[in-house]
Amino acid sequence: MRVKGFKEVLQRLCDKWQTFSFSSHSTFPQNQRGGDKERCRGSTFSYRQAFQKNFSEIQGQVEDIEALRSMPEQRGRLHELLQTCPIRIDPSKYQDINDLFSAVASHARFFQRLSESSIRQRLRYARLMANHPVFPVDFRNLRFEEVINHLMYRELNEKCGPNALKHSIDSIRMFLRAYGINPDSWGLKFYRLPPMPKSKPRPIPPPSVVHKMIHFEYSKDPYENALWQYIIAHSFWIGWRVPSEVWQLKVSDIDLESGCIFIREPKKYGSVRQIYPDKVVMTGATRKSFKNWIDKWRPKAENQYSGDFLYIQPSGKPFTKELLRTRLSMQGKKAWKLFQPYVTRHWNAVAMLIRTKIETGHWDIYYVQRWLGHSKVTVTETYVRLAEELYRQFPFDWIKATLQSFGEKGSLSDFSKTSEIKMVLPEIPPCEQNGPGRIRTCDQLVMSQSLYQAELRAPKV
Secondary structure, three states: OEOOOHHHHHHHHHHHOOOEOOOOOOOOOHHHHHHHHHHHOOOOEOHHHHHHHHHHHHHOOOOEHHHHHOOHHHHHHHHHHHHHOOOOOOHHHOOOHHHHHHHHHHHHHHOOOOOHHHHHHHHHHHHHHHOOOOOOOOOOOOOHHHHHHHHHHHHHOOOOOHHHHHHHHHHHHHHHHHOOOOHHHHOHHHOOOOOOOOOOOOOOOOHHHHHHHHOOOOOOOHHHHHHHHHHHHHHHHHOOOOOOOOOOOEHHHEEOOOOEEEEEEHHHOOEEEEEOOOHHHHHOOOOOOHHHHHHHHHHHOOOOOOOOEOOEOOOOOEOOHHHHHHHHHHHHHHHOOOOOOOHHHHHHHHHHHHHHHHHHOOOOHHHHHHHHOOOOHHHHHOOHHHHHHHHHHOOOOHHHHHOOOOOOOOOOOOHHHOOOHHHHOOOOOHHHOOOHHHOOOHHHHOOOHHHHHHHHOOOOO
């Protein structure tokens, strides 16, 4: 495998190095120190000349990645040079603002290692700042006072929240790093954002509403109706990030034999998360399982454009990320007005916490963290308080409750009032029943909802 453009990069580096002082203990290979030892001792010479002297030798060895890996000395020198003199963008050389934005985007992609979604978002805020009608920001000549005036005006006159202001500051930071300027030394550390709310309202639909959404009629077309039912059902049961982890799922990512799903996480630079859902979710014959979707429904729309994508449009073409977000939000609002695609992940986090509470007697946040793919356990902890409140109202396994077939032995709206609670509510651990002296059976728990909640709130004996 050839390294395309590597010679050109080396040649460009040769033209950029400034005069550098070297002694006999320079980073040159051992076989070159002897010849240059007398000349280097007590004197300076042009690093550009020294680098060009060895350029022809390096040039013939970088045609292959394996050859490059076999040259630790040259690779170490290149790394040191890039750290000493990183590539900087001179904004004054760009007449067109769009060309400048494209150059900064490339710098953010290859040197700052920002994701594509972050780059797009920060460029969007940069264009808003550049075209502001009152306090525009000149990105060819960034000035601290100009940026502060813009932020203050948006906060006081346009009533922008702290999150919008933070996005604007992140955009300025990206441009400053591309220009080779430390954002903190430039002055951004002196600007303080307004206080941010510590928590956001998270509308969580009860299990009865989720059950209704899974069986809702979204379209008269059988395939399109099944498509949205399956996507919504799988999103609630799995809790993946919608739409970033859904639209790129492949059939090969669903291992029906071993019962696991491999989920690629764009938020974590393409890392893969492996989970094992319930067997009925994977291969259930009478449920909206992955096996039924792959074997029964997906072949109805599959064509030469489908590739290996798991969810495809009625035309056979795969979804794009933004198209899936828009269409899923529109379809979900037909069944529940507060629906947003990411609600499915919040709901699954609460459902999995309640499941661990029922099975183990405590909130197993580490298991849920691995299931959802949270980088920090503190993110999972934010769902515990919400799960505690909802567990008082719906003290049963939410996922198993929504797996019921529609119309099977009555409606799910009074799920906790009927004997169907026996199907999903395992025996409650003694620690949840106010001590070992008051252990109750499932039959004793099947009573009116109001009486049951009253007993839960009763003081311990």
